Amino acid sequence: MSGVRRLGARWRRRRPLRTRLALAASAAVALVAVGVCAAAFFVIRYELLHQLDLSLTQSATRVVQENRGEGPQTVAGECRFLSAPACAQVVPADPAADPEAAYLLPVSAPVREVAAGTRAPYFSNVTRFGHSLRMLTTPFGDGRALQVALRSDPVERGVRQAAVLLAAVGGAGVLLAGVLGYAVSRTGLAPVARLTSTAERIAATRDPRHRIELPPGPPGRQDEVTRLAASFNTMLGELEQSVSAQRRLVADASHELRTPLTALRTNAELLARADRLTPAQRERASGALGRQIREVTGLVNDLIELARDEEPLPLVEEVRIAELAEHTVAMARTHWPRLCFELEVGPGAAEAVRPGVPARLARLLTNLLDNAAKFSPPDAPVEVGLTAYGGGGGLELSVRDHGPGIAPEDLPYVFDRFYRAEAARALPGSGLGLAMARQIARAHGAELTASAAPGGGALFTVVFGGEGP
Numbered sequence: 001m002s003g004v005r006r007l008g009a010r011w012r013r014r015r016p017l018r019t020r021l022a023l024a025a026s027a028a029v030a031l032v033a034v035g036v037c038a039a040a041f042f043v044i045r046y047e048l049l050h051q052l053d054l055s056l057t058q059s060a061t062r063v064v065q066e067n068r069g070e071g072p073q074t075v076a077g078e079c080r081f082l083s084a085p086a087c088a089q090v091v092p093a094d095p096a097a098d099p100e101a102a103y104l105l106p107v108s109a110p111v112r113e114v115a116a117g118t119r120a121p122y123f124s125n126v127t128r129f130g131h132s133l134r135m136l137t138t139p140f141g142d143g144r145a146l147q148v149a150l151r152s153d154p155v156e157r158g159v160r161q162a163a164v165l166l167a168a169v170g171g172a173g174v175l176l177a178g179v180l181g182y183a184v185s186r187t188g189l190a191p192v193a194r195l196t197s198t199a200e201r202i203a204a205t206r207d208p209r210h211r212i213e214l215p216p217g218p219p220g221r222q223d224e225v226t227r228l229a230a231s232f233n234t235m236l237g238e239l240e241q242s243v244s245a246q247r248r249l250v251a252d253a254s255h256e257l258r259t260p261l262t263a264l265r266t267n268a269e270l271l272a273r274a275d276r277l278t279p280a281q282r283e284r285a286s287g288a289l290g291r292q293i294r295e296v297t298g299l300v301n302d303l304i305e306l307a308r309d310e311e312p313l314p315l316v317e318e319v320r321i322a323e324l325a326e327h328t329v330a331m332a333r334t335h336w337p338r339l340c341f342e343l344e345v346g347p348g349a350a351e352a353v354r355p356g357v358p359a360r361l362a363r364l365l366t367n368l369l370d371n372a373a374k375f376s377p378p379d380a381p382v383e384v385g386l387t388a389y390g391g392g393g394g395l396e397l398s399v400r401d402h403g404p405g406i407a408p409e410d411l412p413y414v415f416d417r418f419y420r421a422e423a424a425r426a427l428p429g430s431g432l433g434l435a436m437a438r439q440i441a442r443a444h445g446a447e448l449t450a451s452a453a454p455g456g457g458a459l460f461t462v463v464f465g466g467e468g469p
Helices: 002-014 017-066 109-116 153-188 190-205 224-272 279-307 321-335 358-375 433-443
Strands: 073-076 087-092 122-128 131-139 144-151 317-320 340-345 353-356 381-389 394-400 446-452 458-464
Touching: 017 087, 017 131, 017 144, 017 153, 087 109, 109 131, 109 144, 131 153, 190 224, 224 279, 317 321, 317 358, 321 340, 321 358, 321 381, 321 394, 353 358, 358 381, 358 394, 358 433, 358 458, 433 446
Parallel strands: 340 381
Antiparallel strands: 073 087, 087 144, 122 131, 131 144, 317 353, 381 394, 394 458, 446 458
16 A cells, blocks of 8 residues: 555656646546436436335225235236236235136245235335336235236336436536646646746746736735735846846946056056165055055955845844944044044933944944045034934934035935945045945844935934834
8 A cells, every 4th residue: 555655646746736736626526426426326216216116005005995805816917018007916825825826926935924914015126028027015914915016127227228328427527527627727827837937937047037927907806826926026026136236236346346456456566576666666556555455355344244134143232322422433533533523412312222233333333424524524523413212212323414415316326335426436435335334224223314414414314213123
């Protein structure tokens, strides 16, 4: 049995899902059709025999009423003809009382037992006159039994015809079940077939722009397979965006790295001929080489940071945002000594804490401060504010500069990787700082937004919700 089960399982695995579904649906419908036909056959057979038995019972009742006082005899003997009444004879319990003439119907021991009252009436099938007969044996009273018979071959012929007809109907039902099963499997699995074809095409071409064609209809009334195809289309859209973003990132990174790498190669080749340079030229080339190495290193580190979507969980701790802001502003004052950085902590914000990675949150604020410092004039301060809002402990961290601000056409793209406004192309930087700041903010359950500050300049706001990340 286990070998048969293994063969069956191997066969199912090798057959397409459409074939298995068609076979399952066809088998279910075929079983129902065969079952209905079989039940109909037995019902028809029972009814036909029951009607014949009722006719025999009625004939027996009539014979008893018409021949109550007579002795053993053949009452009627024309049952060999279909239109004739039933054959009937009276048989005594004692064989010695039999008449001299032979009985028309067969007399056996059970007939004597019915006459003696030791056996209940019964129906039997016999053959006489070259025809099949249905016979009823019932008590006649005074130690006698009455035998009544009718031809049963019309009933048998009707049963055979019903069997042939129902077999034909059952066969047609099985064939129809096969056709319907195939149609159901083909129609029901059409979205799955399209999904499989699309997946294979994407695997072959590596092009996620392909989509599965969905049948028309309202979105809320789609079946499970159509919803699966729609979900697959959504996944393909996300994959396409991810692939496009990856390609764009690689292209932008290659573009940004080309200039410093070219400068590095030039300075390295220049220092390779240091014997031909004056000490001042060697010093300038060496300083330029160091700056370019730091620039490339910073760019690569920024790319690595951007490639990490989540914060390392073992480093998450409760961070006091006010203290982190004070430390970061102090570092910015050291890095930008010609600028003035002002920090204002509002009521209720000094003791506020948030779960996070301190180094990452400090990097977020540092990037915002560096961006503000690039555009701030020397006589205008960079304003940093930390305020509490709402009753749930929400925090808002803002960084404002008094520079030229963000042009309306640049505002939707300031957080894109490598995006640099026209006014910022001459300034140092790779265009990754703000993108990294937004990624860090979202990883900590906050949202970073940019807007034009009242009175000029740019305003960046980090909003921490009351629940934390």
